[in-house]
Each structure stands twice: as C-alpha cells, then as structure tokens.
Amino acid sequence: AQKVTQTQTSISVMEKTTVTMDCVYETRDSSYFLFWYKQTASGEIVFLIRQDSYKKENATEGHYSLNFQKPKSSIGLIITATQIEDSAVYFCAMREVTEGADRLTFGKGTQLIIQP
Amino acid sequence: GGIITQTPKFLIGQEGQKLTLKCQQNFNHDTMYWYRQDSGKGLRLIYYSITENDLQKGDLSEGYDASREKKSSFSLTVTSAQKNEMAVFLCASSRIRDREVFFGKGTRLTVV
Numbered sequence: 001a002q003k004v005t006q007t008q009t010s011i012s013v014m015e016k017t018t019v020t021m022d023c024v025y026e027t028r029d030s031s032y033f034l035f036w037y038k039q040t041a042s043g044e045i046v047f048l049i050r051q052d053s054y055k056k057e058n059a060t061e062g063h064y065s066l067n068f069q070k071p072k073s074s075i076g077l078i079i080t081a082t083q084i085e086d087s088a089v090y091f092c093a094m095r096e097v098t099e100g101a102d103r104l105t106f107g108k109g110t111q112l113i114i115q116p
Numbered sequence: 117g118g119i120i121t122q123t124p125k126f127l128i129g130q131e132g133q134k135l136t137l138k139c140q141q142n143f144n145h146d147t148m149y150w151y152r153q154d155s156g157k158g159l160r161l162i163y164y165s166i167t168e169n170d171l172q173k174g175d176l177s178e179g180y181d182a183s184r185e186k187k188s189s190f191s192l193t194v195t196s197a198q199k200n201e202m203a204v205f206l207c208a209s210s211r212i213r214d215r216e217v218f219f220g221k222g223t224r225l226t227v228v
Contacts, residue, residue, distance in 0.1 A: 035217070043221070044219075044221070045208075045219040047216045047217070091158065093217075097212055101172065102147045102164065102166045102210075103161070103164065103172070104149060104161070104164070104210075104217060105175075106159040106160075106161075107158060108157065
C-alpha cells in the first residue's frame with residue numbers, strides 16, 4: 001500500500017502567486033518526520049523543509065511553509081510569491097525512525113510550472 | 117561539508133548481466149539508501165542500511181542485492197539486468213533523526 005500520496009500530478013500557476021501542493025501519508029508510528037524536496041531540471045534533489053510530527057507549529061523556511069494537519073495525516077506545502085525558478089518537481093517524503101529502522105518513503109511527485 | 121559520490125555516472129549493461137553500482141559518503145552518516153527513479157516518476161526505495169553490515173529491504177528489492185561492508189559505502193547489485201530496468205539510481209545518506217537527507221547525483225542505467 002502506498003504510504004505517501006501526492007494526488008496532483010501537475011500544477012501551473014502565474015508568477016508571484018501562492019501555490020499549495022497536497023500530500024497525505026500513512027504510518028503507525030507515533031513519531032515521524034515529514035519532508036518536502038524538489039528535483040530540478042538537472043535532476044538534483046534539494047531539501048526544502050521538514051516537519052517533526054510531535055511539533056504543533058507549522059514549519060517555515062523562507063517562502064516555503066507547511067500546513068500540517070496531523071488528524072488528517074496531511075502535510076501540504078505552500079509556496080508564496082512564486083518565481084520562475086520554482087518550476088520543478090516537488091516530492092513529499094516521510095521518515096519513520098524506530099528501533100532498528102530508518103525508512104524514508106517518497107510520494108510520486110507534483111510537477112509545478114510557474115508561468116511568467 | 118561532505119559529499120556523496122556515485123559511480124559510475126552512466127552504466128550500460130546487457131540483458132541478463134549482473135551489474136554493480138557504488139556509493140560513497142564522507143559525512144560519517146549512519147543511514148544510507150538506494151532509490152530507483154524511472155523517467156518522469158517518483159523515487160522508489162530499493163534497500164537501505166542503518167549501519168555497517170545492516171541491510172533492510174524497501175518496496176522494490178526483488179532483483180537487487182545490496183552490501184554495506186563499511187559505514188562510508190553502500191553498493192547495489194542488479195542481479196540480472198532487464199530492459200525495463202532502465203532508470204536513474206539514486207543513493208542518499210543521513211544521520212538518524214537529522215534534519216536533512218543528502219542525495220548523490222545518480223547513476224543512469226541503460227540495458228541493451
């Protein structure tokens with residue numbers, strides 16, 4: 001069963017607007033870590049932001065922020081004031097760390113296109 | 117700072133051939149991962165390892181073997197290459213519970 005689900009395959013928005021990308025996850029662990037990464041056109045995978053499951057406050061990093069809704073197992077990525085260079089594929093990921101295990105699972109990705 | 121080095125960058129193999137991909141990291145990280153990424157698709161976990169000599173299967177381990185003989189290196193073997201195996205293989209590493217997981221630049225596998 002898929003543990004990290006990104007239902008939006010592609011989103012196109014105008015430059016300087018705000019975009020939200022969705023992600024839902026499944027886990028039995030009480031403590032876990034959620035990440036968003038982006039993959040540039042060159043193939044490089046870049047860390048963007050992380051949310052620890054035990055923290056109630058939504059994480060923010062520059063023009064990235066998260067909408068963490070733990071009861072819904074949801075971790076949305078919000079990008080404000082989008083720029084052309086934000087065009088990339090965005091991956092949601094969940095890290096489950098337990099005794100003897102440290103598994104990092106990715107969603108299928110959402111392609112973001114920023115139009116000038 | 118540190119770096120993850122994957123070798124080779126490009127690998128061409130014949131159908132049925134056994135092929136090995138290598139990954140080295142100098143971060144002194146505990147956990148290392150191997151992912152497969154098919155063209156235009158997401159990352160699927162093949163194997164991971166939380167310490168030297170530890171191996172744990174991911175969602176896509178069938179047809180692959182892995183080896184972690186040293187903390188700094190993690191190798192992946194395609195036991196019998198298939199034409200539908202053409203993909204980019206990505207290695208990653210992290211300290212347990214660390215903020216970030218770091219990725220190598222990938223090995224592109226082509227099977228002829």
